[in-house]
Amino acid sequence: MVKMAKDNKEALIKLGKKLFAEIDKGKNPTIELPVRSLSNVSFDRKNKTLILGNKTAERSFFNVAHAKKFLQTLEVASIAKDLIHEEKHASLRDVFYMAKRTIPGTKVNLVDEQTESDDVIEDLELITELSREQLNVTANKMGSVVGRVTIEDRGDTIRWDKLGSGGYSIPSTVEEIKFKEVKADYVLYMEKAAVWERLNEDKFWEKNNCIIISSQGQTTRGIRRLLQRLYEEHKLPIYVLCDWDIYGAYIYSVIKYGSINLAHQAERMAIPNVKYVGITGDDVVKYDLKKHIIRLTDQDIKRIKQVSEYDWFKDDKVWQRQFKMMKEISGKVEIQALTSRGISFISEVYLPKKIKNKEFLA
């Protein structure tokens, strides 16, 4: 593997020079990279993150089985180098369209489907030890944030506590954001934008001196990196607020341990100390939410079995107990069920109490 260079572009140029040197010596130009399949991913119990194993593979030009992938890798590396040089960012979809060209003298396209260029970008993360964001390639933009934080972003000074009902729209890449001032005791991340709007309207972040962040659905890499930067650079505890269902548990676990297909990025993205402050099976009794239990579908039950057997959950007694409760009552409960106790019950009672008493699942 090419070792990480100080300069992002440098790492890509280094890769090119290495291959050039091999060609000069009459050798078969070859890229070596770790295998990314599940068979090479394991859960590091000590550091509590998913990690890649030692299995490596080679990709060389003079090999019928490798040639196309080899070309794709170099094409995308070249696109990334240009992006970094021009100080521009492209989405995964953009990279696909830039790479989709006919190989001269043939009728073969370099890539036909976006999965091909996406795949090669993840390979390049391993080859260059740069993250996709450092390769200036972005994915979905999603989510909002408010709190007593001042940032500098593309020359603008932005106060996250002066953004009314909307908040700051989180960009797909947060690498270039500079934190100028961070005055908060913790970060509360929630999976639902509607809950975020509730907490923002109640000025929860002002009253409880915290930062509130939401996505809508998936936790994007931009949000995960934002959480990680606030955790690492500003030593803020991160609390995750989800529905009591298997998808909520999984969202939490991805933030905590990393995800399977991005195991090579776990170190950069995982936050082993994150705490779960969302709905639990115990809350259902404590806050009288039985009426609001939603019956599990077959799909849900299947997914509980799957997730509960993941390495990072299978010896976790706290979560196994929750999964057992889900199965026993064959139900799930949403955050918003708390609204049945009053519109601001979540911001005035539920969250302050849970956080004060440290009633976390961790």
Next chain:
Amino acid sequence: MVKMAKDNKEALIKLGKKLFAEIDKGKNPTIELPVRSLSNVSFDRKNKTLILGNKTAERSFFNVAHAKKFLQTLEVASIAKDLIHEEKHASLRDVFYMAKRTIPGTKVNLVDEQTESDDVIEDLELITELSREQLNVTANKMGSVVGRVTIEDRGDTIRWDKLGSGGYSIPSTVEEIKFKEVKADYVLYMEKAAVWERLNEDKFWEKNNCIIISSQGQTTRGIRRLLQRLYEEHKLPIYVLCDWDIYGAYIYSVIKYGSINLAHQAERMAIPNVKYVGITGDDVVKYDLKKHIIRLTDQDIKRIKQVSEYDWFKDDKVWQRQFKMMKEISGKVEIQALTSRGISFISEVYLPKKIKNKEFLA
């Protein structure tokens, strides 16, 4: 129907008083409201919006078929009155949980599914002539905006041109936003957040003196109202940038004419003068995008037939020509296909040229 009151809460109280008076007189309390089904929706060619017809229905308490819906209507009206009184907003999901309680002395829930409370909220829009937003009920929050605009929102003064790479995160309700200063020649709305990030990085809005707005996927009511307010209150032309496919055409038509299930809100939401500046079949030839045509699925073909037969499209020669081209080449083309011409081709060539030459579909 209860006529619109100056005060939102007043409209709901008026409804209550009307029913009380009927009870006092020993009458069967009855709510009258327009029928919302497709049979009562038509396309007003003059005003170019979808409108509701004259069919009305009655909902009364002493009628076995109506009683539950009558109770639901009053329960949700009461929830909305409380929300307005407390100056709080609730999501559609929140309203469902607030309304979901057992009718005293029975084992019957007032509502069992969110569709029931959603439905009643749309009825209340008709009954009270208030919008859902005026009833303090919100839906999904989505999208980002930047441009030379200063707003006031919950006491904060926010400059949309000083928000770095992220932009202002559009709230689910924009009714309470005050525009302090709007310096722009037009508004460009796009269906894709990734395209927005491209235009923002290229400072397209600064160079072309416009406002850029994106969602990710659906155009929320918050975004539609924001577009409409900028159009009505600031006389800004609105341009819509979509993929050249039937879904892009439909997104555009909803902004222009309104949507079927919200025909009663068309007046408040539709923007008959909106122009389409997205990819067209002609662009495919002009900008050599043939290589990037994506083959239509059976689903796509079915949807083209459906949408092309809608009242507001069926006599529109400009769009019928586009639909015909889609069918003839059996393909669609994404905005991002332009990236094959260069990462900033869209912001430096494509859009400035199209807008300058007024190459719109309208």
